[in-house]
């Protein structure tokens with residue numbers, strides 16, 4: 509049997525039961541389950557405000573749009589970001605006519621605070637930190653740096669559903685944290701995400717922005733009976749970015765199993781590490797001691813990565829690469845180089861990581877990686 513990199517595990521009957529409720533009630537859109545899921549996510553993470561979206565990508569766009577308009581940033585202002593990420597992170601900066609400035613990563617594959625500091629200019633307004641594979645890296649120092657320099661901090665927590673530091677869920681100390689519940693993330697729905705702000709006003713404004721700028725409060729004030737539903741006001745140009753009840757129904761079920769699933773992911777990581785640590789040609793990317801990582805990814809660095817990848821494919825094992833250095837893409841080329849990110853991008857390999865991977869498969873995959881690594 510082939511071993512894929514990611515296979516989402518759904519509790520099918522439970523998911524269908526939640527979805528059935530939506531269909532029977534005739535309520536599949538915004539409201540109903542989205543409200544329940546936001547509440548459940550807030551209870552789980554203890555983040556003060558949670559707003560359910562159609563994806564993480566739209567959440568990052570909203571964060572950029574919100575802070576740009578709120579703080580008065582202008583075209584070409586700079587946001588420091590990672591070249592080692594999914595392009596959503598960096599597209600979000602471009603959507604708002606801002607300029608992504610790439611800082612280098614450290615051995616955690618997350619942004620290196622020392623290089624962030626070097627990349628700060630008078631036009632720098634914000635930093636987007638990506639918690640690679642659920643790891644926090646030097647996030648704490650980045651929080652301190654942003655506070656000291658008056659920069660907005662956005663946490664791209666697409667991999668971090670369930671990551672805790674000292675027992676506290678990550679995200680509370682950023683200005684905005686955005687999660688992904690896309691199909692192959694560690695809390696899979698099909699496509700959705702959650703945006704979490706620290707500030708009540710930011711949350712309220714983004715709730716209007718995700719539904720085309722419609723201000724529901726105006727009709728709520730006009731009539732408690734629900735007449736005059738069309739009497740809302742529209743104060744600014746918003747987007748159609750909110751989540752729906754079908755996705756929320758799946759999310760509600762998946763959330764119940766998130767800690768259990770993440771614990772199994774950490775178990776897989778422990779098995780992989782045991783099989784691979786100490787091999788001269790295999791460099792295991794370890795996660796920070798201080799965090800209980802969601803372990804979305806298990807990554808190794810190999811000098812002959814492409815060769816090992818092909819050898820694994822021959823054995824019907826399909827690992828992945830997270831990520832190609834974004835400055836290799838035409839539209840992000842041309843800035844000052846980030847040598848670590850470039851080198852790492854040529855060496856990293858993500859090994860299969862999902863609920864159906866067994867101890868025996870981990871043993872076999874580790875043996876093959878160790879055998880072909882040069």
Ligand SMILES: *Cc1c(COP(=O)(O)O)cnc(C)c1O
Pocket residue numbers: 562563564565566593594596597638664666667687688689690699700701
């Ligand atoms: C998956 C991912 C995204 C985008 O998430 P969507 O919910 O698919 O929009 C953004 N950043 C990172 C690091 C990701 O892995």
